[in-house]
Amino acid sequence: MNSNELKDKRIAVLLSGGVDSAVVVYELARLGLQPDCFYIKIGPEEGEEWDCSSEEDLEMASAVATRFGCKLDVINCHKEYWDKVTSYTMEKVKAGFTPNPDVMCNRLIKFGAFHDKRGYEYDLIATGHYAQTERINGQKWLVTSPDPVKDQTDFLAQIYDWQLQKALFPIGHYRKGEVRRIAEREHLINARRKDSQGICFLGKINYNDYLRRYLGENPGEVLELETGKKIGMHRGLWFHTIGQRHGLGFGGGPWYAVKKDVVQNVLYVSKGFEPSTAYKKDFPINDLHLLTAPLDSLEVTFKIRHTPEHYRAVLEPIGEGAYLVHAEAPIQGVAPGQFCVLYDKVHHRCYGSAEIAWD
Numbered sequence: 491m492n493s494n495e496l497k498d499k500r501i502a503v504l505l506s507g508g509v510d511s512a513v514v515v516y517e518l519a520r521l522g523l524q525p526d527c528f529y530i531k532i533g534p535e536e537g538e539e540w541d542c543s544s545e546e547d548l549e550m551a552s553a554v555a556t557r558f559g560c561k562l563d564v565i566n567c568h569k570e571y572w573d574k575v576t577s578y579t580m581e582k583v584k585a586g587f588t589p590n591p592d593v594m595c596n597r598l599i600k601f602g603a604f605h606d607k608r609g610y611e612y613d614l615i616a617t618g619h620y621a622q623t624e625r626i627n628g629q630k631w632l633v634t635s636p637d638p639v640k641d642q643t644d645f646l647a648q649i650y651d652w653q654l655q656k657a658l659f660p661i662g663h664y665r666k667g668e669v670r671r672i673a674e675r676e677h678l679i680n681a682r683r684k685d686s687q688g689i690c691f692l693g694k695i696n697y698n699d700y701l702r703r704y705l706g707e708n709p710g711e712v713l714e715l716e717t718g719k720k721i722g723m724h725r726g727l728w729f730h731t732i733g734q735r736h737g738l739g740f741g742g743g744p745w746y747a748v749k750k751d752v753v754q755n756v757l758y759v760s761k762g763f764e765p766s767t768a769y770k771k772d773f774p775i776n777d778l779h780l781l782t783a784p785l786d787s788l789e790v791t792f793k794i795r796h797t798p799e800h801y802r803a804v805l806e807p808i809g810e811g812a813y814l815v816h817a818e819a820p821i822q823g824v825a826p827g828q829f830c831v832l833y834d835k836v837h838h839r840c841y842g843s844a845e846i847a848w849d
Contacts, residue, residue: 496518496521496523496614496658497523499613499614500526500611500612500613500614501518501523501525501526501612501613501614501615501616501658502525502526502527502528502608502609502611502612502614502615502616503515503518503525503526503527503528503560503616503617504527504528504529504530504600504604504615504616504617504618505527505528505529505551505554505555505562506529506547506551506618507529507546507547507548507549507550507551507680507683508547508550508618508680508683508685509669509670509673509678509680509681509682509683509685510618510619510620510661510669511551511554511617511618512550512554512618512673512678512679512680512681513618513660513661513664513669513672513673513678514616514617514618514660514661515527515554515555515558515560516558516672516673516676516678517660517661518616518660519558519560524558524559524560525560525616526560526561526563526612527551527554527555527560527561527562527563528562528563528564528565528604528608529547529548529551529552529562529563529564529565530565530567530599530600530604531544531548531564531565531566531567531568532567532568532570532571532595532599548564550679550680550683553679553680554678554679554680557678557679563608565604565607565608567599567603567604567607570598570599570602570603571595571598571599571603574594574598574599574603575591575594575595575598575599576591576704578591578594578598579591579594580701580704580705582827583701583705583728583827584705584728585752585827586727586750586752586826586827587825587826587827587845588731588732588825588826588827588828589827590645590828590829592645593644593645593647593648593829593843594648596645596646596648596649597648597649597650597653600615600617601615601649601650601653601656601657602653605653605656609656612656613656614656614657614658615656615657615658616658616659616660617657617658617659618659618661619642619645619646619659619662620635620637620640620641620642620659620661620662620664620666621633621634621635621641621642621643621646621659621662622634622635622659622662622663623654623657623658623659623662624839626839629782629783630654630655630782631781631782631839631840632646632647632654632657632781632782632839632840633838633839633840634833634837634838634840635662635663635664635665636663636664636665637664637665637666638798639666639798640665640666641798642796643831643833643840644793644795644796644829644831644843645796646840647779647781647829647831647832647840647842647843648779648829648842648843649781651781651782654781654782670682698729701726701728701729702726702729705726705728706726707725707726708725708726708727708728708755709723709724709725709726710723710724710726710727710754710755710756710757711723711724711755711756711757712724712738712740712756712757712758712759713756713757713758713759714758714759714760714761715748715749715758715759715760715767716760716767721740721742721745721759722739722740724757727750727752727755727757730747730750730757731747731823731825732747732748732749732750732823732824732825732826733746733747733748733768733822733823733824733825734746734747734823735747738759740759742761743761744761744762744763745759745760745761746759746760746761746762746765746767746768747759748760748765748767748768749767764822766820768822768823769820769821769822769824770817770820770821770824771816771817771819771820771821772814772815772816772817773814773815773817773824773846773847773849774808774812774813774814774815774846774847774848774849775812775813775814775815775830775844775845775846775847776809776811776812776844776845776847777811777812777844777845778811778812778813778832778842778843778844779842779843779844780841780842781840781841781842782839782841785805785832785841786834787834787835788804788805788806788807789802789803789804789805789835790802790803790804790805790832790833790834790835790841791803791832791833791834791835791836791837792815792817792830792831792832792833793830793831793833794821794823794824794825794828794829794830794831794846795823795828800833800837801817801818801819801821802817802818802819802835803815803816803817803818804816805832811844812844812847813844815830824846825846826845826846826847826848827845827846828845828846829843829844829845829846830843830844830845830846831843832844
């Protein structure tokens with residue numbers, strides 16, 4: 491982060507109430523900058539019975555902004571979130587896919603609806619993501635964080651190029667432990683606050699309760715893939731994802747969810763700790779969304795979920811924005827609807843991401 495490049499820029503910081511965005515404000519303040527801070531409200535409306543931590547988040551955000559003499563405004567994006575991100579999530583799960591609402595929250599809300607409401611007034615929008623940007627041959631690229639466990643480039647791989655141009659990640663060059671140590675050294679109010687888990691707006695709400703609220707239940711049979719034998723009943727295909735082992739609740743296992751038949755409303759499972767049916771080496775992706783520039787090689791690294799692991803693969807073009815991924819080794823839990831995030835061969839530059847399609 492170059493202080494000379496930022497000196498005359500108008501900077502907005504998205505404060506969440508967590509330690510990461512608090513250290514973002516500190517990092518900018520120590521450079522002599524005084525950004526404006528914003529808390530985006532996307533949780534359930536007041537008066538709803540859902541347990542939401544947004545009140546505590548806002549208190550933390552206010553304390554951090556006050557500490558560094560920054561203005562804090564609350565931007566209500568509740569309607570935009572529930573109209574756009576929730577509808578995307580529900581349409582996908584009804585069709586049998588495994589969507590990622592957090593990915594769409596970055597594109598549609600943090601760098602989208604917020605920009606429409608206030609972000610357009612600023613040159614840069616700073617967040618507490620563990621990601622970096624780098625200028626390579628005059629182009630701004632999204633590049634990985636040095637912390638492989640916390641790296642969040644996968645959550646940012648669907649933002650638009652114009653959003654990336656305005657994005658600033660002041661803590662992206664740190665590891666999580668370093669951010670915690672900075673927060674404790676500077677006596678930030680949320681230095682020891684636990685990281686939020688799960689979907690960005692749900693707080694302590696269970697994801698299955700969220701699905702049940704909007705989609706209800708739709709019971710169907712659970713069959714063993716290899717034999718067709720009935721194992722039990724499921725309450726709705728949307729409560730299960732391909733590769734799932736925990737929480738299936740059937741005796742005589744362990745069982746893995748390996749296939750969904752949306753038309754017949756059947757969940758197929760395989761028995762064993764590591765059944766071969768739970769793995770894939772080759773799978774299709776479509777609607778490739780590129781962040782900065784076209785692919786400059788069909789040899790890539792990729793990940794399909796938010797884990798430290800990334801895999802090597804060769805892409806085979808099969809249509810406009812569509813490819814077959816030929817992975818170097820079998821991958822567990824490849825589920826249609828997940829985003830396959832593509833990187834260069836050394837897992838540094840993020841090209842973008844595409845949706846895993848049905849075979």
